[in-house]
Amino acid sequence: MCYSAEAWALYDGYVKEFGADIDIKAFWELYLGRDERYRIRNKQSDGHKIPKGMDLNFLRPKTELERKIQDLIAEWNGTRLAESQAELDKQRERLAAAEQKLATKPTKTAANEQRIATNKIKQMERWIADAKRTSHQPSKDDRIFPLWYAPVLIVENGQPIVRPMRYLCRPQGSDPSTDYTKTGQVSGKYNARRDNLQKFWRRQFGSTHALMLAETFYENVDDGKGGSKEIQFRPRTGQTMYIACLYSHWTDPKGKEPDLWSFAAITDEPEPEVAAAGHDRTIINIKPEHAMAWLTPEGRSDEELFAILDDKRHPFYEVVKEAA
Known part of the structure; x- marks a missing residue:
């Protein structure tokens, strides 16, 4: 399970890489919603969790909405x-x-x-x-966790678009309570197991695909002493990871809750070096040449989509650091 990642928070990178448009209205609604939710709940909530790196997109606003x-x-x-x-x-x-x-x-x-x-x-x-601080420090500013927001890339009407989405997918039709387990823990729906794509994730797989670009990812593993430790992995090649994701646009049938855009990273059996470090899953890092095919799944067979996942990159994920 990829429980945390240093994802691209500055969306200009997506513009340069893919010629993507930015859904500025969605960013504005996200920030407005964070402020309103915080006030409504009388300071009992932190509102939407937004990494500082995303704030830095608006350090020098060019439009009225950005201001x-x-x-x-x-x-x-x-x-x-x-x-x-x-x-x-x-x-x-x-x-x-x-x-x-x-x-x-x-x-x-x-x-x-x-x-x-x-x-x-x-x-x-x-x-x-x-x-x-106004300077950008990716290791501090771009890291996301379940329930945090990050810019992700999708394709709508043939055009690549960057839209902020929550990292923990709530499939359309699900009750908001399913974001958590019965014991109050965050559910595992921030990751989508490859072997479950044609089952639980059937409505998203082959329909609503996204990409999250990231530099490192983090996992919690057994420390051998009855506790756990955090391990940070980074591709030895230094290449940015193109993480295959699914997303959903959730709407409340009763019209009481605001719309929610959310996503999950797809995971597969662990790479050998990740398994050796003690973790049993690894995110699927697809090849850049498959990016647009992944983002336009309509009309593609399951076999074609699985072939993209099969042809993933294997950069060797070296351990950057461990923390008890």
């Missing part, structure tokens, strides 16, 4: 900065109180308070610095 998106981003960041600064001040007070106690009467409780406050302060300082 509106820039304003929404500025308002959002301003609120987050104010909240982070308030939390930073709170944790500094907490640290000062803990250190005062340690100076007079050292206790485990005071030492624990000191440790927690120190870590929180470092975290808030990082968040504030990142929120203020």
Whole structure:
């Protein structure tokens, strides 16, 4: 399961690579929806999860709609900065109180308070610095997780188009509750198993295909000690991955919930080096020459589409780093 990836967040890359149009209206609706959902839920939700890299598309707006998106981003960041600064001040007070106690009467409780406050302060300082930064740092800014949004490439009416979609597919006809398991965990529908394409994913496979371009991907594997560790993989060739995806445009039959564009990355049996690192699936990285055929599945047989997946690239995914 590809639970996280460093995906292309700057959509100019898609324009240069494919001559793609940008669905700016969809980006505006996404940012507007994030702000509205946050307010409606009385700050009990983070709204839509959008990577910073996507915000940087609107650093220098050229149109009125892009300027509106820039304003929404500025308002959002301003609120987050104010909240982070308030939390930073709170944790500094907490640290000062803990250190005062340690100076007079050292206790485990005071030492624990000191440790927690120190870590929180470092975290808030990082968040504030990142929120203020305008330079692009892909490893920080472009990483997505399930329920996060990313620009993906599709073809509509013969024209490549970049549209923001959520990384966790909700097939049309599904109830929103199926985004989560019965225990409240995020469902696994951010990945579509190849051996399930003609079953669960039948309505998307052969109909609504997308591409996500990415530089690295991340997996959680067993650490051999009863826990897990995160492993980052990158193609040894340094080539951008063309990850085959399926998408759905979900609409609420009752008209109460907003429309949702969402997608899933297709996975297959693991490449040998990925299996050796402890993971049992690998995303399907198709060859660039198959990109347009994959994105235009209408009229193509299942055999032709599976042939594209069979002819995938095998760049050797080397381990970049491991984190406990």
